[in-house]
Amino acid sequence: MTRLLGGLVTLTLALAAVVLGAPAAQAHNVLQSTDPADGSTVQVIPEMVTLTFNEPVLMVGTEIMVHTADETMVNIGPPILVDNTAGIAVTGELPAGEYTVIYRVTSADGHPIEGQFRFTAAEATSYGVATDAPTMTPSPTTSAEVRASESAAPSPSPTPTEAPVAEGRVSGAALVAIVAVLVVVGAVVAWLLLRRRPTGSSTDPPAGGVPGS
Template sequence: MRRLLTVLLLASAAVGISLPARAHNVLISSDPKDGAALSAAPAQITLVFDQAVRQGYAQVGVTGPDGAAMADGAASVATEKVTLKVKPLTAAGAYVVGYRILSADGHPVTGKITFRLTAPASAAPSTAPETAGQTEAQTAAQTPPATPPGTVTASDAADSARAAEAAANGGAGMAVVWIVAALLLLAAGTGVALRRARPAETGQGGDAPATDASRAGGPDGEGRA
């Protein structure tokens, strides 16, 4: 009988001790760890509890050194694990992670962890500087020609206009020369014709028909009947 009572008492004590332990969820780990000093900024916050967390009731927030909210969306729950994505953490200093969940027994549980970012996020590495030869070659390849092939520039047009004007003036000068030469030839021909006509007229005057006196036998009347 005494043994039975002893067993019952021990069982009751065990149940009484275990019930409070299961009553409220307890945070057992986190990433980053509470109080950690980090040289690289985390991309998300992970909280792990001893019991499953009720879906739809988990709330997690992150506050930066300047008081800005750094949470990127809402927290997600997977059994006893709660995960929250964060925005890029670029400022060095202390960050506070606060959470509020609903325990398995229906009671809310709140708490917080902190971590410190020792150095700001580094900028993306710059590309290696290009050599002078590569830069000049790329510039020459990318720079379009000043005048596309086949394009007539203003200077070319001016030269063509001057050449056309010179050709026109030269043609007009040659025309004048030919006209003057033709006039000279015409004048020379006219002069030759006139010189030839004068002796002919003189010869015709010498052979003029005889007068009545000459036909009568001369001035002395010789030859008259």
């Protein structure tokens, strides 16, 4: 009888351990918080919507979608997983109003978790929207400004030109050459005349005495 009672107690405790341990074994990842918070109102939607879980999630099978009130999807790129958080970036023209975030993540044990939450943006904003570069139009220039710029500009310096040589004027070098030629010609003429002069002239007194003595 005692052995039977002890066996029943042991069986009961084992069954209790199995029953109490079953929820822990079947427990999966749980969403703890979101940014923006569910049901909150923010000034503008942040560039990154994040979800925080009690355990890290797997990239495989994880999706996060952000919709505006008219069901326009504004999320961009794949989810960004850091430790226990999963985030998604938003882009484009983001109006004021209610936003819905739909998520599906994969727990570390491979079990999928899905759900959704909502928040409201009080004002519109935009992220990653390219704007046209401003076009520069030249301002009209008045005639007074043109005259002022022309007067301020330095006038070109005159190019020096050689003075024209007056017609009929003999240069100094040519004059010197002419004088040299005349001197040479005069010397030659004098030399020729001296050669033609006779050696004994009648006018010269005879040598050795005075006439009439």
